[in-house]
Amino acid sequence: MNTPTLAAAIRDAMLTAEPTDKVMKTRDVVRRWRAGELAFVFDVAMPDVPGRPARPELLPPAEMPKRGRGSERGRIALLHALAHIEFVAIDLALDAAGRFGAEMGRQFVDDWLSVAADEAMHFALIARRLRTLGSFYGAMPAHDGLWDAARETAHDVAARLAVVPMVLEARALDVTPATVDRFMAAGDERSARILQRIVDDEIRHVRFGTTHFAALCEKRSESPASYWKVLVERHFRGMVKPPFNDSARRSAGLSREMMAGVACQ
Numbered sequence: 001m002n003t004p005t006l007a008a009a010i011r012d013a014m015l016t017a018e019p020t021d022k023v024m025k026t027r028d029v030v031r032r033w034r035a036g037e038l039a040f041v042f043d044v045a046m047p048d049v050p051g052r053p054a055r056p057e058l059l060p061p062a063e064m065p066k067r068g069r070g071s072e073r074g075r076i077a078l079l080h081a082l083a084h085i086e087f088v089a090i091d092l093a094l095d096a097a098g099r100f101g102a103e104m105g106r107q108f109v110d111d112w113l114s115v116a117a118d119e120a121m122h123f124a125l126i127a128r129r130l131r132t133l134g135s136f137y138g139a140m141p142a143h144d145g146l147w148d149a150a151r152e153t154a155h156d157v158a159a160r161l162a163v164v165p166m167v168l169e170a171r172a173l174d175v176t177p178a179t180v181d182r183f184m185a186a187g188d189e190r191s192a193r194i195l196q197r198i199v200d201d202e203i204r205h206v207r208f209g210t211t212h213f214a215a216l217c218e219k220r221s222e223s224p225a226s227y228w229k230v231l232v233e234r235h236f237r238g239m240v241k242p243p244f245n246d247s248a249r250r251s252a253g254l255s256r257e258m259m260a261g262v263a264c265q
């Protein structure tokens, strides 16, 4: 029998809709890749849109119900929103490995599949926490549009890195510490610990982004700071807004000089 290909295994995990199944398939792809059971062959294309479960209902950002800030309901809604972000992050990481792996090589695949495994873990931790709190992933509507960044940058790995790890995932470094404090203040230490663990992992994800981006810049004879600025202006519709978590960003390879270029004034 022929060895199954990496691309086919990744595509299969991406097309899986049920959250528990997607988590299991993602772990399985990572395990098989590490065990040398998947051929470094890119024989199928990545899907334009990954598999999504019937619930949560996906709504445009403007139609999302407001979350009450102080209440327990508000905190559950926040965890639900984070679960959805992690769920989409699984597919973003798989897509990076499957779409750009041929061009970028084995180290890139190693890195992005390890991110996919982390995101699957993050999702599973939050989903379990939601259940303990009497809710579940799918109980509330979720933000449609997290996949837009993937679509917008599907043509070029530099654009993908510039926007997904280096802008979107890096944003988590700025905002999560305050969220951790909020859960602690509410006496929910379990949730706070899960979020702290997530932010520690996200530093690594951003670092993979900045490292591979720097290597690409070298290859394309571009300067990282100015190339990043150009790509963010072209492919990211939001704003890169301070305050930044300078120390976390620095450990992730985003220096103040890099930030100065893309930050809105």
Ligand SMILES: [Fe+2]
Residues within 6 Å of the ligand: 086, 089, 118, 119, 122, 198, 202
């Ligand atoms: Fe994550």
Ligand SMILES: [Fe+2]
Residues within 6 Å of the ligand: 089, 115, 119, 169, 201, 202, 205
């Ligand atoms: Fe991440």
